[in-house]
Amino acid sequence: MLVDTFQRRITYLRLSVTDRCDLRCTYCMPEKMRFLPKAEVLTLEELHRLATAFIAHGVRRIRLTGGEPLVRRDMMDLVRALGRQIGTGLDEVTLTTNGTQLAQHADALAAAGVRRVNVSLDTRDRALFAELTRRDALDKVMEGIAAAKAAGLEVKLNTVALKGRNEDELPDLIAWAHSEGHSVTLIEAMPLGEVDEDRFDHFLSLETVRARLEERWTLTGSDHRTGGPARYFDVAETGGRLGLITPLTQNFCEGCNRVRVTTTGQLYPCLGGGERVDLRAALREGDGDGALQAAMQRAMAIKPLRHSFAIDGPGEAPSQPRHMSVTGG
Ligand code: SAM
Ligand code: SF4
Numbered sequence: 001m002l003v004d005t006f007q008r009r010i011t012y013l014r015l016s017v018t019d020r021c022d023l024r025c026t027y028c029m030p031e032k033m034r035f036l037p038k039a040e041v042l043t044l045e046e047l048h049r050l051a052t053a054f055i056a057h058g059v060r061r062i063r064l065t066g067g068e069p070l071v072r073r074d075m076m077d078l079v080r081a082l083g084r085q086i087g088t089g090l091d092e093v094t095l096t097t098n099g100t101q102l103a104q105h106a107d108a109l110a111a112a113g114v115r116r117v118n119v120s121l122d123t124r125d126r127a128l129f130a131e132l133t134r135r136d137a138l139d140k141v142m143e144g145i146a147a148a149k150a151a152g153l154e155v156k157l158n159t160v161a162l163k164g165r166n167e168d169e170l171p172d173l174i175a176w177a178h179s180e181g182h183s184v185t186l187i188e189a190m191p192l193g194e195v196d197e198d199r200f201d202h203f204l205s206l207e208t209v210r211a212r213l214e215e216r217w218t219l220t221g222s223d224h225r226t227g228g229p230a231r232y233f234d235v236a237e238t239g240g241r242l243g244l245i246t247p248l249t250q251n252f253c254e255g256c257n258r259v260r261v262t263t264t265g266q267l268y269p270c271l272g273g274g275e276r277v278d279l280r281a282a283l284r285e286g287d288g289d290g291a292l293q294a295a296m297q298r299a300m301a302i303k304p305l306r307h308s309f310a311i312d313g314p315g316e317a318p319s320q321p322r323h324m325s326v327t328g329g
Contacts, residue, residue, distance in 0.1 A: 004303040012258040016328030018067040024134040065328040070101040083113030102144025106151040163204040178240025185243030193323030253306035272307025
């Protein structure tokens with residue numbers, strides 16, 4: 001079992017299958033993002049071996065992420081392989097996607113045993129979408145969301161709240177999502193990696209957003225838990241569920257149950273920390289899984305109690321030099 005020094009049991013793995021992406025969200029990466037050389041990236045077999053080792057150590061849920069997971073060609077083979085392991089210690093396989101290629105893959109995901117997908121959608125306004133992602137791809141994303149629903153997948157939308165950008169649209173976006181049967185989780189922008197803008201200019205506290213939503217709707221704290229950092233509210237008027245992830249304004253690390261592995265096999269026990277263990281070296285050491293298991297346990301010894309993100313003023317350096325697309329959002 002994987003238990004850290006604060007007695008938190010690790011049951012959830014976020015596995016990044018690529019750092020590459022077909023969008024360039026302005027808060028996530030610069031336009032001229034430098035991606036990792038392909039030679040450094042784990043093979044499909046290595047990713048699968050890693051995931052299997054985590055399952056053997058008590059991980060029950062795996063989320064595939066990136067970068068954009070669906071841009072990796074052999075990604076569906078990994079989904080199918082993990083899908084076959086559901087019920088053998090693994091409870092679920094999910095993915096976080098930007099949705100641009102979801103329409104092509106929705107049926108295959110459902111057939112492989114995926115039940116839920118998180119789709120990132122910050123706006124339904126085509127011009128704003130193009131500005132925020134630097135690509136004119138809203139139609140494809142909307143097609144992807146519709147295809148996922150048609151395939152019977154539960155869709156949760158992830159929306160980064162951004163001052164002066166989507167802040168006025170948030171109620172409409174939430175109302176639309178709830179009318180479609182999708183829950184929405186709002187996220188505060190995190191200071192991870194250099195981007196071409198100052199994140200301070202668009203940082204929006206979710207306490208502010210919540211207060212504004214409460215002028216319009218009745219939000220009731222919900223018992224719903226996913227084992228993740230979101231706090232949930234039921235919205236009486238829309239009949240839907242709203243999640244809030246507040247890494248900056250309200251820390252949630254106490255109950256952390258997860259670790260992240262990058263596409264080069266670097267295990268980061270905390271999204272907001274620099275601590276890291278090289279699982280790729282352990283994977284390639286060739287003594288069965290002994291070195292890998294020892295490396296996973298080393299990560300437990302260095303998992304920090306909490307992150308300490310801050311976006312307090314203009315011109316601040318990111319808390320971590322790594323972009324979210326590297327560690328896996
Ligand atoms: N490409 C996929 C997507 O966009 O869903 C998966 C990876 S992406 C890094 C995962 C999530 O992280 C997305 O919902 C995205 O909006 C969010 N994200 C990216 N950079 C972020 C940042 N600096 N702060 C907060 N959320 C961020
Ligand atoms: Fe790509 Fe996701 Fe980052 Fe946007 S948030 S650039 S879709 S990895």
